[in-house]
Structures are given as C-alpha cells and as structure tokens.
Amino acid sequence: MEIRLRTPNGNIEPELFSTRAQEIAERIFEGxxxxxxxxxxxxxxxxxxxxxxKFNSIIKGLSPERQDxxxxxxxxxxxMLNAKAAYAMGRDLITREFKDFLHQSLNQVNxxxxxxxxxxLFEAFMGFYKYYDEKGERPQxxxxxxxxx
Numbered sequence: 001m002e003i004r005l006r007t008p009n010g011n012i013e014p015e016l017f018s019t020r021a022q023e024i025a026e027r028i029f030e031g032x033x034x035x036x037x038x039x040x041x042x043x044x045x046x047x048x049x050x051x052x053x054k055f056n057s058i059i060k061g062l063s064p065e066r067q068d069x070x071x072x073x074x075x076x077x078x079x080m081l082n083a084k085a086a087y088a089m090g091r092d093l094i095t096r097e098f099k100d101f102l103h104q105s106l107n108q109v110n111x112x113x114x115x116x117x118x119x120x121l122f123e124a125f126m127g128f129y130k131y132y133d134e135k136g137e138r139p140q141x142x143x144x145x146x147x148x149x
Contacts, residue, residue: 001023001024001027001097001100001101001104002104003020003024003101003104003105003108003121004016004108005105005108005109005114005117005118005121006108006114006117012117016117016120016121016124017120017121017123017124018124020121021121021124021125021127021128022124022128024101024121024125024128025125025127025128025129025131025132026128026132027097028040028045028095028097028098028101028125028129029129029132029133030097031095031096031097031098032095032133034095035092035095038092039092039093039094039095040094040095040097040098041093042129042130042133044088044093044094045094045098045126045129046126048081048084048085048102048122049122049123049126051081051084052081052118052119052122053119055074055077055078055115055119056115056116056119058074059071059074059112059115062112067112068111068112071111071112071115075109075110078106078109078115079106079109081102081106082099082102082103082106085098085099085102085103086099101125105118105121105122106118
C-alpha cells in the first residue's frame with residue numbers, strides 16, 4: 001500500500017481524504033478481521049490518533065516568528081510514533097498494514113504543512129475505520145470479490 005500525501009507538483013493528492021483514506025481504512029480493517037479482532041482495535045488506533053491530535057495542538061500554539069524552527073525541534077518526537085507502532089506491532093496490537101500507514105505517512109512530513117496534511121489523512125482514515133468497525137462487516141470491496149476469504 002503506497003501512500004502519497006502530495007502530487008509530484010506539490011499539491012495535496014486530490015483523493016487523499018476521501019477515496020484514498022477509505023482504501024487505507026478498508027485494508028487495515030481487513031487486518032482486524034484476519035486477527036479475529038485482536039489487532040487494530042479502534043481503541044488502539046485511537047491512541048495513535050490522540051498523539052497526532054496532541055502534536056496538532058502543540059503546533060498550533062507555536063510562535064509565528066519561530067514556527068519553522070520550533071516545528072523542526074518537535075519533528076523527531078512526532079516521528080517517534082514509528083517506534084511506538086513497531087512496539088505495538090511486536091505485541092500484536094496492530095498489524096503491519098497500520099504500522100506501514102504511519103511509517104509511510106510520517107516519512108513525508110517535513111514541515112507544518114505536511115503535518116497538517118498527515119493529520120487530515122489520519123482523521124479521514126479514523127472516520128472510515130470507525131464506520132467499518134461499527135457496521136461489523138467486511139468492506140464492500142472485499143465482498144464484491146466473491147465473498148469469504
């Protein structure tokens with residue numbers, strides 16, 4: 001699963017917060033199904049999202065005149081989410097797909113604007129993921145391929 005936050009010319013991927021976020025949610029929800037609900041529980045994924053929200057709050061409070069410098073100081077702590085995801089995966093709390101989602105996305109975050117795109121993607125992902133979890137059913141895409149796997 002390849003994740004691109006921006007197009008080659010630097011714009012936000014047009015389908016990032018809609019179609020692409022839904023595809024990512026479907027793929028990661030399939031991991032929950034494969035592990036019989038043991039991995040990728042919404043509460044576990046929410047912990048990662050809550051950390052992103054925490055960073056978002058901190059970033060919004062940065063002083064405008066030192067914003068770039070202060071963001072660069074925060075960036076290593078933000079990217080530490082990769083280590084936390086590896087730990088959670090090692091404990092079978094999340095699947096490789098979710099870990100890869102974080103890793104690929106965070107690798108593209110280099111400034112405040114990139115972070116805002118990532119936070120928007122994560123928000124859209126969580127919305128679609130919660131939908132699948134609440135419905136308790138396989139994503140439409142998988143059912144269209146002939147039913148059970």
